[in-house]
Amino acid sequence: MSTPGHAAIATLIADYRNPAHAEAVVSLLDSYARDPAGGSTPLDAAVREALPAALAARPQAFSVLAYDGERVVGLINCIEGFSTFACKPLVNVHDVVVLAGHRGQRVAQKMFAQVEQEARRRGACKLTLEVLSGNAPALRAYERDGFVSYQLDPAFGRAVFLQKKL
Numbered sequence: 001m002s003t004p005g006h007a008a009i010a011t012l013i014a015d016y017r018n019p020a021h022a023e024a025v026v027s028l029l030d031s032y033a034r035d036p037a038g039g040s041t042p043l044d045a046a047v048r049e050a051l052p053a054a055l056a057a058r059p060q061a062f063s064v065l066a067y068d069g070e071r072v073v074g075l076i077n078c079i080e081g082f083s084t085f086a087c088k089p090l091v092n093v094h095d096v097v098v099l100a101g102h103r104g105q106r107v108a109q110k111m112f113a114q115v116e117q118e119a120r121r122r123g124a125c126k127l128t129l130e131v132l133s134g135n136a137p138a139l140r141a142y143e144r145d146g147f148v149s150y151q152l153d154p155a156f157g158r159a160v161f162l163q164k165k166l
Contacts, residue, residue: 009073009107011114014063022052025063028075032097037135064114066098066107073102076111078118083125091119093129096138103137112145130161 014021026048032038043051055061058079066074077095082088093115098107119127129147131138151158 008068009102009105009110010067011064011074011110012067013114013118014065016052016056016063021063021065024065024072025055025075025077026051028065028072028097028099029077029095031099032075032095037132037138062118064111064118066102066111068102074098074107074111076108076115078115080122080124081128086125088125089119089122090126090128091115091122091124093127096129108141109145 014025016022016025026043029051030043030048033041033043055063055077060080062078062080064074064076064078065072075095075097076093079092079094081090081092083090093112096108096111116127127147129142131142133139149158
């Protein structure tokens with residue numbers, strides 16, 4: 001397999017109603033879900049079927065796809081939220097996927113540039129994301145792109161992401 005050059009990677013905002021884009025979003029997200037960093041469990045068939053329409057129904061959602069020529073090789077799913085402290089939108093980077101054969105080639109960096117452009121277009125005050133502490137390559141990539149852990153007051157420590165499944 002030949003290694004593509006950085007210039008070969010192109011990005012775009014996915015159109016969830018475009019069948020090729022919808023399939024790319026589902027396929028790449030499923031690839032991520034099957035990876036240990038994504039939980040090692042494939043997406044449920046019902047999720048695979050419903051996801052494009054569910055995302056299309058949410059104007060606060062957008063996805064960036066990366067292509068190496070005609071082949072889709074990366075995905076970032078984003079959901080717009082709201083910062084009450086800034087009284088402005090924020091964009092949460094929810095999923096970042098780069099196919100194994102394209103990792104280490106700054107594909108995520110190109111997608112993040114597109115995400116940032118869209119976030120600015122929406123008037124967002126910041127991008128947020130979560131990452132597993134043991135995912136050193138992802139942490140390095142995010143830090144290269146300007147992401148940092150944060151704290152409001154050093155006496156209270158750094159922010160910690162928690163979840164409660166419903």
